[in-house]
Amino acid sequence: MWRYLALIAFCASAPSVLSQDDVVQLRVLGGPQDDRGHRITVMQDGGILLTGTTNSTTDDTNHAWVIRMDSNAQVLWSTTIEDAPLLQALDAVEHDDGSMTVMGMRYASAADGYDWGWYRLNADGTAGSATSWGTSSWDLPTRCLKRQDALWTIGTTYDSGNGDVQWVRHDWIGETWSFTDSGLMGESPIEEVTADALFRADTLVVAATLSPGTAGQAQLTAWQPSSEAVLWQYTSNFPFPTEAVASDASDAGVLLLMNVETEEGDRLAFTHLDWDGNVLLEHIPGSGFDIQGRSIQWYSPTDFATAAWSDQLGLGGGEVLFSRWSSNGGVWQGGPSFGTPWNENVEHMKRDASGRMWLLGSTDGYSNGRDDYYLLGLPNADVGGYVTEGEPAVSDSALVVSLEVEFTDWVIAPNPARGIAQLQGAGPQDAWEIFDSMGRLVKQGVGPLLEVQGLPAGRYWLSVALSGRAGMLPLQIQY
Numbered sequence: 001m002w003r004y005l006a007l008i009a010f011c012a013s014a015p016s017v018l019s020q021d022d023v024v025q026l027r028v029l030g031g032p033q034d035d036r037g038h039r040i041t042v043m044q045d046g047g048i049l050l051t052g053t054t055n056s057t058t059d060d061t062n063h064a065w066v067i068r069m070d071s072n073a074q075v076l077w078s079t080t081i082e083d084a085p086l087l088q089a090l091d092a093v094e095h096d097d098g099s100m101t102v103m104g105m106r107y108a109s110a111a112d113g114y115d116w117g118w119y120r121l122n123a124d125g126t127a128g129s130a131t132s133w134g135t136s137s138w139d140l141p142t143r144c145l146k147r148q149d150a151l152w153t154i155g156t157t158y159d160s161g162n163g164d165v166q167w168v169r170h171d172w173i174g175e176t177w178s179f180t181d182s183g184l185m186g187e188s189p190i191e192e193v194t195a196d197a198l199f200r201a202d203t204l205v206v207a208a209t210l211s212p213g214t215a216g217q218a219q220l221t222a223w224q225p226s227s228e229a230v231l232w233q234y235t236s237n238f239p240f241p242t243e244a245v246a247s248d249a250s251d252a253g254v255l256l257l258m259n260v261e262t263e264e265g266d267r268l269a270f271t272h273l274d275w276d277g278n279v280l281l282e283h284i285p286g287s288g289f290d291i292q293g294r295s296i297q298w299y300s301p302t303d304f305a306t307a308a309w310s311d312q313l314g315l316g317g318g319e320v321l322f323s324r325w326s327s328n329g330g331v332w333q334g335g336p337s338f339g340t341p342w343n344e345n346v347e348h349m350k351r352d353a354s355g356r357m358w359l360l361g362s363t364d365g366y367s368n369g370r371d372d373y374y375l376l377g378l379p380n381a382d383v384g385g386y387v388t389e390g391e392p393a394v395s396d397s398a399l400v401v402s403l404e405v406e407f408t409d410w411v412i413a414p415n416p417a418r419g420i421a422q423l424q425g426a427g428p429q430d431a432w433e434i435f436d437s438m439g440r441l442v443k444q445g446v447g448p449l450l451e452v453q454g455l456p457a458g459r460y461w462l463s464v465a466l467s468g469r470a471g472m473l474p475l476q477i478q479y
Contacts, residue, residue: 022379022386024338025073028363030372031056035065037360037373040350041092041100046071048350048358051089051102052373054080064089064104065373068125071354073377077125077459083117083132091144093151098123101177103144103153106132113138116153118170118177124459126474129176133168135159143197145204151177152225154197154206157184163191165208165221185223186230192219195244198254200275202226205254207244210235218244218258222277232277238269238284250298252327253280257296257306260284268293268308272327283330289313291321295349297357299381302327305335307349307359316341320359322349324381334384340365344374355380412450412462416476421450423464433463434475452477 029035037052047070054065057080064081066089081087083106091103099122106117115134122128133139133153141155150169157166165185170177185206195218196207203222210217218236223229236242238260245268246257258269262284268291272281289312298304304325311318319339326333338344342365349359356379363374378386411424423432426448434443434452442455450462452475460475 022383024379024383024386025375025377027069027073027375027377028366028372029067029075029078029375030054030366030370032370033057034371035373036362036371037347037375038089039091039348040358040360041094042350042352042358043068043094044098046353047076048073048352049092049094049100050360050373050375051092052360053088062086062088064102064119066092066100066102066121066125067373071352073375079121079125079127081119081121081127083119083130087117090141093144093146095146099128101144101151103141105141108134112136113158115139116141116155116168118144118151118153120177124476126459131170131177131179133179133182137161139166140194142194145197145199147199150180152199152204154194154204156192156194156208160184160187162187162189163193164188165192165194165206167204167225183228185221196247198247198249200249200254203231203275205247205249207247207256209242209244212243214241216241216243218242218256218271220244220247220254220256220271220273222254234271234273234277234279236269236271237282242269245293246295248296248298248304250301252298252301255296255298255304257293259292266290266292268306270296270304270306270325270330281327281330285325285330285332294346294361295359297349297351299324299351299355299357303333303381305349305357305381307346309345309361310337311343313337313339315339317343317365318345320344320346320361320376322357322359322378322383336384336386338376342366342369346374351381357381357383412473412475415474416478417450417452418477418479419451419453421452421475423448423450423462426464430464435461435463450475 033056035054039051041049050067053062055062064087067078068076086107087104089104102119104117105114108115117132119130120128137158139157143154145152153168156163168182169180171180193209206221208219220234222231241261243259248255253274256271260267260269269284291308291310293308295307306323308321313319319337321337323335324333344363346359346361359376361374362371428447431446457478462473462475
């Protein structure tokens with residue numbers, strides 16, 4: 001088959017036997033291999049952007065997979081980003097014009113390990129410019145943050161021989177991200193592995209793990225880029241190995257989520273600090289089972305939620321556990337678990353402007369048993385019991401994976417097309433197919449004439465096999 005294909009699966013829903021009437025949206029999206037959702041970005045129009053990694057591609061290697069959804073979690077478009085030999089998408093930011101920058105970890109070489117990459121996407125998901133950064137040692141990105149007109153990326157570098165918190169700044173110059181500055185947030189002989197980062201006004205707050213392993217501690221550092229001064233620093237004091245996981249901020253202060261290896265087993269922990277760095281809450285909740293925290297979010301001035309993972313909740317696999325907590329003493333306020341007899345995992349949780357809570361991760365309980373994107377949408381943080389729209393009914397349809405294939409002698413003109421276009425460079429017997437943004441075949445033919453009358457306005461892909469070569473070209477139809 002000469003076109004690049006993956007599969008996309010959707011879960012439809014119907015009432016369950018649970019008694020309460022909160023409706024939880026469920027979406028499972030995946031292909032024939034492994035697809036893992038990593039992070040959620042809330043968009044200006046109320047929709048969401050999912051970033052993660054897929055190897056459901058013809059070459060079975062990792063590509064970034066980006067999925068744009070509306071506010072009802074319906075797919076508007078999806079696209080893959082390739083940076084050979086492999087790329088893992090970790091974060092994304094939206095810009096004022098609706099375009100996006102996807103930040104990924106790219107494999108540089110066997111000698112240099114991993115580097116950082118930035119990939120601009122237009123508002124319709126078509127590719128823009130790309131740039132990369134790295135040293136001769138391993139460099140592992142964690143977060144990409146927009147502040148004013150600059151792009152800040154925070155991660156870990158091993159260039160000094162130890163793990164250090166690295167920051168890199170880029171400015172948008174001449175239709176590309178231009179490197180401006182970089183540095184370390186303090187260099188020490190102790191290994192520091194970045195876990196999360198956020199901006200609050202002109203303060204950058206970075207969560208990191210010191211000396212990962214049996215001597216691990218979690219650390220939260222408030223840093224001012226303009227003066228490169230540390231405003232305050234918190235270091236966990238639990239008598240157990242501790243790992244920093246995630247953070248969140250509001251007017252009430254900053255939260256740090258941690259995982260702790262206690263004598264009774266794995267537990268999550270959290271700390272609440274005010275904006276002067278004073279500790280207001282430091283707590284390891286009790287639990288009768290092993291649990292690992294994944295994400296944390298404020299949802300009111302005094303309450304926050306955690307998303308966690310456990311394989312001891314009784315369904316036979318790994319399940320997602322959503323919990324609500326009070327910042328006044330860390331009292332547990334309830335929250336459901338989500339899962340099947342198979343494995344569900346969660347990587348990130350994000351609250352949107354309407355108060356909905358989105359949870360993204362992976363599951364192997366559907367389709368072909370391989371990992372798929374797993375997205376849950378809670379109408380608000382107070383979900384206890386819930387109903388879904390039913391048992392997932394997975395249906396597979398082809399999704400074109402847009403690899404970066406460029407043949408400059410193949411041109412669609414005009415593009416955007418209005419009824420009729422020409423595929424320049426095509427011979428009379430050369431075959432082509434047109435797919436919509438969901439990967440459905442909507443038209444096919446041969447020769448240079450593309451008659452697109454009757455197709456709705458929107459974004460399409462033209463799959464071509466010309467003179468023994470195959471490739472994908474973006475096609476826009478408008479009237």
